[in-house]
Amino acid sequence: MFGATLLLAFREIRRHLLRSFLTTLGIIIGVAAVITMVTLGNGVTASIKDQISSLGSNVLIVFPVQGDRGAPRSFKQADVEAVRRQIAGVEDVSGSVSSSATAFHNGQSWRTSVQGVGNDFLRAQSIEVELGRPFSREEESAGKNVCLIGPKIRKAIFVAGSSPLGANIRLNNVSCTVIGVLKERGQGGGPDQDSDNVAMVPLKMAQRRFTGSSDLQYFVIKYDSAYSSTTIQDSLVGLLRERRLLQDTAANDFNIVDTAQVNQALGAATGALTAMVAVIAGISLLVGGIGIMNIMLVSVTERTREIGIRLAIGALAREVQLQFLTEAVVLCCFGGAVGIALAFFLSWGMATVIDVPFIFNPLVNALSFLFSALMGITFGYYPARRASKLDPIDALRHE
Amino acid sequence: MTPASSRDAPLIELEGITKTFGKGEAAFQALRGVDMRIERGDFVAVMGPSGSGKSTTMNILGCLDVPTSGIFRFKGIEVQALDRDQRSLLRRRYLGFVFQGFNLLARTSAVENVELPLLYRGENKSVRHAAAMNALDQVGLAPWADHTPAELSGGQQQRVAIARALVTQPDVLLADEPTGNLDTERSIEIMQLLTRLNGEGITILMVTHEEEMATFAHTIVRFRDGLVEQVERGDRGGTAGGA
Numbered sequence: 001m002f003g004a005t006l007l008l009a010f011r012e013i014r015r016h017l018l019r020s021f022l023t024t025l026g027i028i029i030g031v032a033a034v035i036t037m038v039t040l041g042n043g044v045t046a047s048i049k050d051q052i053s054s055l056g057s058n059v060l061i062v063f064p065v066q067g068d069r070g071a072p073r074s075f076k077q078a079d080v081e082a083v084r085r086q087i088a089g090v091e092d093v094s095g096s097v098s099s100s101a102t103a104f105h106n107g108q109s110w111r112t113s114v115q116g117v118g119n120d121f122l123r124a125q126s127i128e129v130e131l132g133r134p135f136s137r138e139e140e141s142a143g144k145n146v147c148l149i150g151p152k153i154r155k156a157i158f159v160a161g162s163s164p165l166g167a168n169i170r171l172n173n174v175s176c177t178v179i180g181v182l183k184e185r186g187q188g189g190g191p192d193q194d195s196d197n198v199a200m201v202p203l204k205m206a207q208r209r210f211t212g213s214s215d216l217q218y219f220v221i222k223y224d225s226a227y228s229s230t231t232i233q234d235s236l237v238g239l240l241r242e243r244r245l246l247q248d249t250a251a252n253d254f255n256i257v258d259t260a261q262v263n264q265a266l267g268a269a270t271g272a273l274t275a276m277v278a279v280i281a282g283i284s285l286l287v288g289g290i291g292i293m294n295i296m297l298v299s300v301t302e303r304t305r306e307i308g309i310r311l312a313i314g315a316l317a318r319e320v321q322l323q324f325l326t327e328a329v330v331l332c333c334f335g336g337a338v339g340i341a342l343a344f345f346l347s348w349g350m351a352t353v354i355d356v357p358f359i360f361n362p363l364v365n366a367l368s369f370l371f372s373a374l375m376g377i378t379f380g381y382y383p384a385r386r387a388s389k390l391d392p393i394d395a396l397r398h399e
Numbered sequence: 400m401t402p403a404s405s406r407d408a409p410l411i412e413l414e415g416i417t418k419t420f421g422k423g424e425a426a427f428q429a430l431r432g433v434d435m436r437i438e439r440g441d442f443v444a445v446m447g448p449s450g451s452g453k454s455t456t457m458n459i460l461g462c463l464d465v466p467t468s469g470i471f472r473f474k475g476i477e478v479q480a481l482d483r484d485q486r487s488l489l490r491r492r493y494l495g496f497v498f499q500g501f502n503l504l505a506r507t508s509a510v511e512n513v514e515l516p517l518l519y520r521g522e523n524k525s526v527r528h529a530a531a532m533n534a535l536d537q538v539g540l541a542p543w544a545d546h547t548p549a550e551l552s553g554g555q556q557q558r559v560a561i562a563r564a565l566v567t568q569p570d571v572l573l574a575d576e577p578t579g580n581l582d583t584e585r586s587i588e589i590m591q592l593l594t595r596l597n598g599e600g601i602t603i604l605m606v607t608h609e610e611e612m613a614t615f616a617h618t619i620v621r622f623r624d625g626l627v628e629q630v631e632r633g634d635r636g637g638t639a640g641g642a
Contacts, residue, residue, distance in 0.1 A: 004518050015506065309502050312463060313516040313563070314491025316484050392463050396502065 002322075009327040012299070013334065023295040024335030026288020027375065030281045031339025031368045032346060037277040038364045039347035043356035045270050051185075052259045052266075058225050059124055059259050060232065063218035067246070067253025074215035075254075077203075079243055083219075087235045089227035094121035095216035097206050103153055103199060104170040110156040112197050114147075114171050116206020124222035127200075132165045132180025135202055143204025145176035151184045152197040171199055174209045229258050285371070288335070289379040296328050296383035307387050308395025321388035328380020329373055336372025340365050408475055410570065410602055411437040411460060416469035417625075418455050429455040430466065431625035437604065439570070442597040444613035445606045447622030454575070456622065457606050461494060461573045462486040474570070491519055495564025495601075499576035501556040503548040509559045510535060510544040516567045534562040538592060554585030561592060565601075572596065574605040578612050590615040 013020045064072035080095045098115040119134050121127070129148060139146050149164065158164045164178045185195040207214055223232045233256050240254055300307070307320055344360075351358040418430040430452045437443055447453045458464040459471060462478055463486075471478045474493070478486065490496075495516075503512045513531035522530070535541045538558040548556050557577060564572050574593065578586035586609070594615050597603050605616065613619050619631040 004524075305502065306504055309504065310515070310519075311487065312461070312490065312496050312502075313519065314487050314489075314494075315519050316487050318484075319519060393458050396498065 002326075005323050005326045006330065008323060009330040012327055013331060019295065020331055020334065023291050024288070024331055024338065026284055026291050027332055027335030027372055028288075028339040028342060030284035030288050031336050031372060032342040033277065033284060034281040035340060035343035035361075035364055035368055036347040036350070037281075038274065039343065039359060039361055040350055040354075040356065041270055041274055041277075042359045042361060043347075043351045044354075045266065046359060047356040048266055049263065052263055057259065058223050058229070060221040060223065060229070060236070061218060061257040061259075062221065062236070062240070062254055063257075064254045065252075068250045069253070073244065073253060074213075074217070075219060076214055076216060079240070080216065080219050082239060082243060083221065083236065086239055087232065089224045089232055090221055091224055092120040092124040092222040093219060094118040094124060095203060095219040096121055097203065097211045097215070097217045098198075099206070099210040101171045101199070101210065103149075103157055105157040105167065106159075108157040110153060112150070112153050112156075112171075112199055114206055114210050115198050115200050116203040116210070117200050118203050121220060122200075124220045127185070128183040129180040130183040131163075132178070134180065139179075140202050140204070143202045143206075143208055145174060145205060145209075146179045146202065147171065147176045148180040148182055148200040149178055150182050150194075150196045150198045150200075152194065153199060154181050169199075171201070172210070174205075176201060176205075229260060233258070285375060289375045292328055292332060292375065293379040293383060295331075296324060296380055297386070299327070300324065300383050300387045303387075304390065304395045304398035307390050308392050308398065311390065311392035312396060317388040320390075321384045324384035324387045325377065325380045328384065329376030332372045332376030332380075333369065336369045339372070340368060343368075409436040410439045410441075410474060411435070412470070412472040413456075413459075414470040414472075416456070416459065416466040416471060418452075418459065418464070419467045429625055430459075432469070433625075433627055435620065435627060437602065439602055440597070440600060441618055442594070442603045442616045443605065443618045443620060444616035445604065445620050445622065446608070446610075446613055447628070451622035452625040453606050453622045457573060457575055457604065460571075460604060461496060462489050491516065491567070493570045495567060495569035495572045497557070497560050497564050497572065497574040497577045499579040501548070501553070501560045501580070503556055503559055503563075505549065506547055508545050508547055509540060509551065509562075512548070512559055513563045513566050516563060520567065530566050531562070534566040535559070537565060537596075538562045552585075553581050554588060557581065557585075557589055558592065561589070561596075565596065569601065571602045571604060574603065576606055576608065578607065578609065583611075586612060 062075070064074055066072050075095060077095060080093055084090060084093045094117055096115060096117050098113050101112060101114045103110045103112050118140050122129070122134055130151075132148070134148070135146065138144070147169070149169070154164050157169065158167070164181060167178050168175050169178060170176075182196070182198075182200065221232070221236070223229075236256060237252065241252065244253060246253065310320060343365075348358050413433050413435040416430050416433040417428065419426050419428045421427055429450075433452070433456060435456075445453045445457060455464070459466055462473070462481075465471075465479050465486075469479070473489065476489070478489065481489065503509075504515070510528065510531045513534050514527040517527040517530055532541060532544060535544055538561050540555060540558050540562065543551060543555060543559075548559070551559065557580075561572075561577075572593070577593070578589050581589065590612055593603055593605070603616075605612075607613055617632070620627055621629040621631070
């Protein structure tokens with residue numbers, strides 16, 4: 001009996017294929033939106049977490065901001081040295097400056113950025129040198145014309161398969177020797193910055209030849225995990241306020257970013273986004289559900305005679321009700337399935353485009369499908385009930 | 400038919416059946432005290448002008464409607480006391496319906512239409528199919544089993560409808576103007592089919608406007624103004640009840 005009812009439902013839907021499709025569009029869009037957003041959200045979160053963890057754990061980033069007294073004041077190398085010497089628990093600390101530049105080699109040119117750093121920076125940020133070596137002590141202290149190039153630069157200006165080590169490249173008009181190639185880190189590493197498209201040079205060299213000042217744009221600190229982030233931050237704030245001669249009442253004119261805090265903030269932001277998407281999807285599904293109810297009511301009216309025939313030959317009220325309810329559920333499940341398929345391609349395609357991992361979430365997919373079925377029951381109940389309440393005599397007379 | 404039967408339990412017994420539609424001033428009394436007995440194996444033609452109460456009576460006899468007052472016994476069961484689902488089960492078990500407008504499911508093959516009542520009896524697919532083919536064979540339509548109603552003539556559609564009514568091997572076949580939409584030749588074919596089925600033991604109750612069709616029945620019940628006006632025993636003999 002149930003098998004026959006199911007078969008009948010499929011047949012009814014097939015008879016009105018276009019109508020069924022249009023009716024379920026609300027559900028298709030709702031389901032596809034939910035799954036796509038959750039999948040992409042997971043991908044983005046995973047991607048950002050990955051980047052943050054690539055910055056290294058137990059890392060603080062310090063940069064100047066506008067204070068009470070106007071424009072931001074840059075940090076100097078002396079600040080970095082003071083932090084290194086005076087704050088307990090600091091393992092590595094290094095300033096950084098960067099500037100955009102064009103790299104030339106063998107007639108090839110490539111837009112990239114130059115970042116002046118020390119080996120401490122590489123350690124603090126867990127940046128690995130895949131080929132070659134990091135800076136030597138002498139290269140750092142003298143600010144020699146050497147560079148570590150990101151994998152994208154290598155790909156752009158070197159012949160595939162050739163070793164760039166020892167080659168001289170030009171960054172703007174500064175010639176420097178390639179001593180190493182950085183390991184690929186993926187996107188990110190800062191605003192407008194591609195961590196794989198960067199040429200790292202000794203800090204002093206960058207200040208002398210590119211930025212033209214002894215200012216630091218920001219510095220990073222890697223601290224011993226035995227110390228808490230708050231302890232380090234408190235000492236850091238005290239030291240920097242003192243060094244920057246801030247009055248007790250003045251606000252900090254610098255910011256400290258803790259990657260762990262960024263992680264938390266990210267989680268909160270993603271949560272809020274997910275909640276918003278859930279609300280939008282909920283509205284879409286509600287509208288879709290009303291559409292289902294509407295079309296089921298139309299279907300009941302259209303098929304009044306059929307219902308009359310079924311009742312006359314002995315169908316029970318609940319059998320008629322089951323038939324229409326099954327139809328609504330099958331319709332919604334059909335919408336859910338199409339939505340899931342759509343979401344799969346959408347989220348896969350969009351994940352590829354925005355370059356985040358595609359993480360298939362079976363739970364969300366299963367829940368969406370179940371929810372679709374539930375909508376069929378919710379919104380199919382009233383029309384099915386109405387069908388079952390029809391009077392067989394009136395129904396048979398219906399034209 | 401109306402006089403006291405020699406048999407103890409007639410198939411159908413109506414006692415003082417009334418039916419009122421609407422309420423208050425708009426109320427309309429369609430039946431005003433109908434008494435009737437129908438024996439097993441009878442072939443009854445119910446006749447009368449529009450509004451005479453014949454259709455209302457047929458609806459009550461078909462367990463589709465209940466009387467406002469009075470007693471309707473079917474196989475000794477007091478139908479007026481049954482609820483909707485119990486009456487559905489009674490129809491499913493004992494009754495077959497044939498309508499003027501055929502009332503087949505559109506875009507559904509003849510054999511599937513005939514299978515429909517068996518679906519509600521919970522028969523499995525192979526049993527349903529075999530029984531439906533057998534019923535179609537009885538009405539001479541086995542070769543048209545896969546045709547949809549739109550592909551069949553009116554007479555053929557009515558024969559499919561008769562097959563659908565027969566497939567459950569009902570005790571009673573109720574036919575509401577079965578020839579109303581057919582030409583004379585098709586009508587006579589249908590009446591011959593009904594006569595044959597009646598000869599095989601099925602009790603037939605038929606509403607008709609046409610005297611010519613009524614002559615196929617053993618008994619003619621004429622209605623007027625919500626009452627049975629006259630009962631004629633036909634000259635065809637047969638198994639009609641009554642004394």
